Amino acid sequence: MNTDQLIKEAKAARELAYVPYSKFKVGAALLTKEGKVYRGCNIENAAYSMCNCAERTALFKAYSEGDKQYEAIAVVADTKRPVPPCGACRQVISELCPSDMKVILTNLNGNIEELTVAKLLPGAFSPEDLHE
Numbered sequence: 758m759n760t761d762q763l764i765k766e767a768k769a770a771r772e773l774a775y776v777p778y779s780k781f782k783v784g785a786a787l788l789t790k791e792g793k794v795y796r797g798c799n800i801e802n803a804a805y806s807m808c809n810c811a812e813r814t815a816l817f818k819a820y821s822e823g824d825k826q827y828e829a830i831a832v833v834a835d836t837k838r839p840v841p842p843c844g845a846c847r848q849v850i851s852e853l854c855p856s857d858m859k860v861i862l863t864n865l866n867g868n869i870e871e872l873t874v875a876k877l878l879p880g881a882f883s884p885e886d887l888h889e
């Protein structure tokens with residue numbers, strides 16, 4: 758699975774977004790080391806703080822199925838610049854994904870920004886910080 762294909766998966770995921778409040782659809786596609794793709798969309802709620810982002814939907818789907826080895830994640834939205842993941846997603850991705858994992862941010866215009874998990878959240882709070 759190449760970058761273009763993973764972006765297509767993220768776009769397909771985006772179509773299923775449940776966004777009655779923001780009307781802002783986001784899609785994510787997480788590729789595992791074994792070549793499986795987990796799709797995620799954002800899912801909102803009338804209690805706004807319960808909204809879940811596309812990135813975390815995809816990652817939680819994979820992790821909860823026991824798939825814990827990841828190769829790349831692609832994220833897409835209808836933004837001017839490649840969609841930037843929110844702070845909460847950066848924190849969760851930093852903990853569950855390898856620091857050298859590829860992060861592919863894009864938009865519907867085809868702008869693409871590729872970076873690594875390490876670049877997503879410098880100085881992330883990590884499990885090692887919990888204990889002396």
Ligand SMILES: O=c1ccn([C@H]2C[C@H](O)[C@@H](CO)O2)c(=O)[nH]1
Binds near residue numbers: 776779801840
């Ligand atoms: O990277 C992002 C940024 C925002 N959202 C969602 C959260 C909310 O449903 C809507 C507006 O913030 O977009 C995502 O899913 N991923």
Ligand SMILES: [Zn+2]
Binds near residue numbers: 811812842843847
């Ligand atoms: Zn987020």
